[in-house]
Amino acid sequence: SQELEQSPQSLIVQEGKNLTINCTSSKTLYGLYWYKQKYGEGLIFLMMLQKGGEEKSHEKITAKLDEKKQQSSLHITASQPSHAGIYLCGAARNRDDKIIFGKGTRLHILP
Amino acid sequence: EAGVVQSPRYKIIEKKQPVAFWCNPISGHNTLYWYLQNLGQGPELLIRYENEEAVDDSQLPKDRFSAERLKGVDSTLKIQPAELGDSAVYLCASSRVGGRTDTQYFGPGTRLTVL
Numbered sequence: 001s002q003e004l005e006q007s008p009q010s011l012i013v014q015e016g017k018n019l020t021i022n023c024t025s026s027k028t029l030y031g032l033y034w035y036k037q038k039y040g041e042g043l044i045f046l047m048m049l050q051k052g053g054e055e056k057s058h059e060k061i062t063a064k065l066d067e068k069k070q071q072s073s074l075h076i077t078a079s080q081p082s083h084a085g086i087y088l089c090g091a092a093r094n095r096d097d098k099i100i101f102g103k104g105t106r107l108h109i110l111p
Numbered sequence: 112e113a114g115v116v117q118s119p120r121y122k123i124i125e126k127k128q129p130v131a132f133w134c135n136p137i138s139g140h141n142t143l144y145w146y147l148q149n150l151g152q153g154p155e156l157l158i159r160y161e162n163e164e165a166v167d168d169s170q171l172p173k174d175r176f177s178a179e180r181l182k183g184v185d186s187t188l189k190i191q192p193a194e195l196g197d198s199a200v201y202l203c204a205s206s207r208v209g210g211r212t213d214t215q216y217f218g219p220g221t222r223l224t225v226l
Contacts, residue, residue: 004153033214033215035217040200040220040222041219041220042115042117042202042217042218042219042220043154043202043204043217044217045214045215045216045217048214088153088154090153098156098159098167099156099215100153101153101154101155102153103151103152103153104151104152104153
């Protein structure tokens with residue numbers, strides 16, 4: 001079965017620093033989603049990547065999908081307290097497949 | 112545009128009691144999903160609806176879980192009877208059209224505690 005591995009599991013970063021979260025699959029993916037979840041709340045959609053080599057940015061968050069479509073990274077520039085939360089990647093192998101989620105990366109921002 | 116609405120936000124019950132969760136998807140979204148999220152894990156799909164039809168319920172424990180979406184809009188997920196292991200967050204999501212990889216928008220979830 002398809003599994004998504006996220007790394008690191010947790011991350012503590014000083015406010016203002018940059019950081020990167022990774023999501024890796026052993027199989028080629030059809031689409032890769034990044035969500036953010038505040039503790040005790042639902043998931044907030046960030047970005048979707050579908051093409052090999054694709055890169056998208058929103059404010060200070062940039063997500064990339066590698067050429068093989070098996071790995072994605074999420075990069076946050078000049079982190080702020082509002083970036084704290086759990087970042088989840090989700091992916092499907094084809095258009096008709098259900099989305100499988102990783103276990104998430106817990107990000108803490110130190111003031 | 113209002114997001115996905117879920118109620119209640121929190122529910123505490125004793126084991127063997129029934130419980131129900133309600134979800135109202137984003138207006139115009141035909142596809143509705145129910146997910147289970149255990150602590151420290153990502154969401155896992157329980158059931159997916161296309162309008163009124165349950166098109167994927169393979170992960171729904173049918174001995175105690177049931178769901179319905181009678182008019183193709185609101186949906187209810189029920190557990191009867193609840194067990195201790197059912198304590199988790201139950202998330203509802205919706206997407207505009209069919210196709211499992213369409214962007215899904217999530218509600219705030221219902222946190223269930225079974226004592």
